Amino acid sequence: xxxxxxxxxxxxxxxxxxxxxxxxxxxxxxxxxxxxxxxxxxxxxxxxxxxxxxxxxxxxxxxxxxxxxxxxxxxxxxxxxxxxxxxxxxxxxxxxxxxxxxxxxxxxxxxxxxxxxxxxxxxxxxxxxxxxxxxxxxxxxxxxxxxxxxxxxxxxxxxxxxxxxxxxxxxxxxxxxxxxxxxxxxxxxxxxxxxxxxxxxxxxxxxxxxxxxxxxxxxxxxxxxxxxxxxxxxxxxxxxxxxxxxxxxxxxxxxxxxxxxxxxxxxxxxxxxxxxxxxxxxxxxxxxx
Amino acid sequence: xxxxxxxxxxxxxxxxxxxxxxxxxxxxxxxxxxxxxxxxxxxxxxxxxxxxxxxxxxxxxxxxxxxxxxxxxxxxxxxxxxxxxxxxxxxxxxxxxxx
Numbered sequence: 001x002x003x004x005x006x007x008x009x010x011x012x013x014x015x016x017x018x019x020x021x022x023x024x025x026x027x028x029x030x031x032x033x034x035x036x037x038x039x040x041x042x043x044x045x046x047x048x049x050x051x052x053x054x055x056x057x058x059x060x061x062x063x064x065x066x067x068x069x070x071x072x073x074x075x076x077x078x079x080x081x082x083x084x085x086x087x088x089x090x091x092x093x094x095x096x097x098x099x100x101x102x103x104x105x106x107x108x109x110x111x112x113x114x115x116x117x118x119x120x121x122x123x124x125x126x127x128x129x130x131x132x133x134x135x136x137x138x139x140x141x142x143x144x145x146x147x148x149x150x151x152x153x154x155x156x157x158x159x160x161x162x163x164x165x166x167x168x169x170x171x172x173x174x175x176x177x178x179x180x181x182x183x184x185x186x187x188x189x190x191x192x193x194x195x196x197x198x199x200x201x202x203x204x205x206x207x208x209x210x211x212x213x214x215x216x217x218x219x220x221x222x223x224x225x226x227x228x229x230x231x232x233x234x235x236x237x238x239x240x241x242x243x244x245x246x247x248x249x250x251x252x253x254x255x256x257x258x259x260x261x262x263x264x265x266x267x268x269x270x271x272x273x274x275x276x277x278x279x280x281x282x283x284x285x286x287x288x289x
Numbered sequence: 290x291x292x293x294x295x296x297x298x299x300x301x302x303x304x305x306x307x308x309x310x311x312x313x314x315x316x317x318x319x320x321x322x323x324x325x326x327x328x329x330x331x332x333x334x335x336x337x338x339x340x341x342x343x344x345x346x347x348x349x350x351x352x353x354x355x356x357x358x359x360x361x362x363x364x365x366x367x368x369x370x371x372x373x374x375x376x377x378x379x380x381x382x383x384x385x386x387x388x
Contacts, residue, residue: 003326003327063312213350221348231337235339239319
């Protein structure tokens with residue numbers, strides 16, 4: 001193992017996880033393109049290593065959200081049945097897909113993330129209203145409705161959970177993409193939780209973060225069993241991610257949310273261009289593998 | 290009317306502790322393996338077990354949820370947690386089988 005290369009991996013992981021963490025995103029969306037285009041790492045190896053770092057990030061920051069009382073663990077475990085199933089599909093289907101397809105899919109997800117970041121996330125009207133109480137819907141039967149402490153208001157705000165079946169469907173897709181690309185796939189989870197389930201933004205972010213770990217563990221365990229996790233790459237990336245995500249979570253708690261958006265949009269678009277070029281075998285920077 | 294139905298304050302704190310301590314332990318193991326490697330004594334086993342621990346951490350978290358749900362006689366959620374664990378186990382089984 002090359003100590004210099006490990007140090008480089010470590011530094012990249014710290015930087016990308018701090019970046020991702022400050023937005024409540026897992027770092028994979030930044031790590032995989034950087035490892036592939038600048039590190040000369042094969043996409044399958046980069047994806048498997050990134051999955052470990054996604055878990056590391058998620059576990060580090062999930063604890064803080066849990067303590068803040070923002071995570072809806074019942075919603076999480078219900079949706080995890082779908083995300084883990086999607087993750088398994090992704091691992092075993094991914095082996096049959098050509099790398100160029102994965103690069104293009106990655107580019108697409110990067111662009112979607114950029115677009116999502118530009119569109120301001122609006123608070124959905126999920127906060128409880130008296131009229132629409134349907135006692136037979138999934139969320140009521142499963143007792144998913146809850147409340148969260150709002151610091152600005154200084155009290156607990158109750159909310160209702162909507163359209164669970166639609167949420168499950170979207171989560172299957174999120175798990176699939178997560179496993180294929182080695183990303184937390186917040187880009188799909190957050191709209192699913194905001195618009196399908198209509199969770200308040202803070203609850204949505206915290207719960208999505210909580211679920212990312214289990215989703216990534218489902219694919220990570222499968223990648224590990226397949227022998228596709230390279231410890232020389234995954235090791236430094238994992239520790240770097242823990243440190244980076246701890247730094248990033250601080251920013252998320254402190255920031256109102258959309259201050260650095262434009263900068264991130266630019267980064268995401270640049271990475272999307274890189275991944276598209278990669279799909280066609282054009283490499284700009286770094287050394288060939 | 291529907292106040293704090295889905296809140297599990299004790300379980301949430303327990304899960305936070307599991308995730309926190311597990312993260313430190315796994316990072317510590319990988320870090321130790323890495324330092325040894327930098328010092329010229331390469332230990333794949335150490336780094337591999339740190340990575341395995343990271344992979345198992347969310348699994349342990351689901352196991353804790355399963356146990357607590359069953360203890361609270363919330364059998365429906367016990368089953369849901371068991372389903373999640375089975376899917377993960379299936380992935381490990383299929384992976385080992387194909388490899």
